[in-house]
Amino acid sequence: MVSTDAICTVAGIIGNVISLTLFLSPIPTFYSIHKKDAVEADISPYPYLMAVFNCASWVCYGLVKPNSLLFVTMNGIGLAIEFIYVALYLFYASKEQTLCALKNTIFAFALYLVELLFMTAIYLDSMPWRDAGIASLGFVCVNGNFSRILPYTDMLLKVRQTKSLEHISFWLSLFGFLNAACWLTYGLLRLDTYILTMSIMNCAFGVVQLSVYAYYYFRYPQQSKSNKIHDENPNANAAGGELQQLPDAGQINN
Helix, strand or coil: CCCHHHHHHHHHHHHHHHHHHHHHCCHHHHHHHHHHCCCCCCCCCHHHHHHHHHHHHHHHHHHHCCCCHHHHHHHHHHHHHHHHHHHHHHHHCCHHHHHHHHHHHHHHHHHHHHHHHHHHHHHCCCCCHHHHHHHHHHHHHHHHHHHHHHHHHHHHHHHHHHCCHHHCCHHHHHHHHHHHHHHHHHHHHHCCHHHHHHHHHHHHHHHHHHHHHHHHHHHCCCCCHHHHHHHHCCCEEEECCEEEECCCCCCCCC
């Protein structure tokens, strides 16, 4: 009979592999930023900043929680990757974007610190110091996970408004759900309330994403990108398999 520890190890390893894939998914965005040597206005640093604080919180939690090595490795790798994203954003961002990002960083750090101290003070009245610290970190981690998910609801609203799936990725949604399912299994077998709560939140959000994708995919047939450009631009025409746009009046193409 397979032991609980063996199942936890397998679930944790699979979760680490899927998490790494998800952490690396923004690479095309930052490659585009590098090529343009600028950060576009619609790219927000908030998701990356929240990911840094969220991963850092879970690393701290895993270090004080026994038998959480696989959880620490996953979030440790994520912390390093997300920190690189933030550094790249600040490097290519304009002065105004940098100031905004720094304000968000200071605010998020202060909020996390105050919340951690507040929850520790509450738990210290009912449990030993070590257990109070673990409980406080767990509460902060779960709250941080919710704060990380929240901005992505805007993506679902855009899908609802535009009836277009260009704002949502099926594969990222699917892998996000599978990742949450792995850590849900891990949390259940470890009887870890906070990892379990985080995983339930992520699983629920994954189900919502996949449901929205399926609904709009079958309810509103999606045009290919080339057809969409052709329909929106009357000057576009197919020539040699490529779309060509006629120049505006007075425009000279070199």
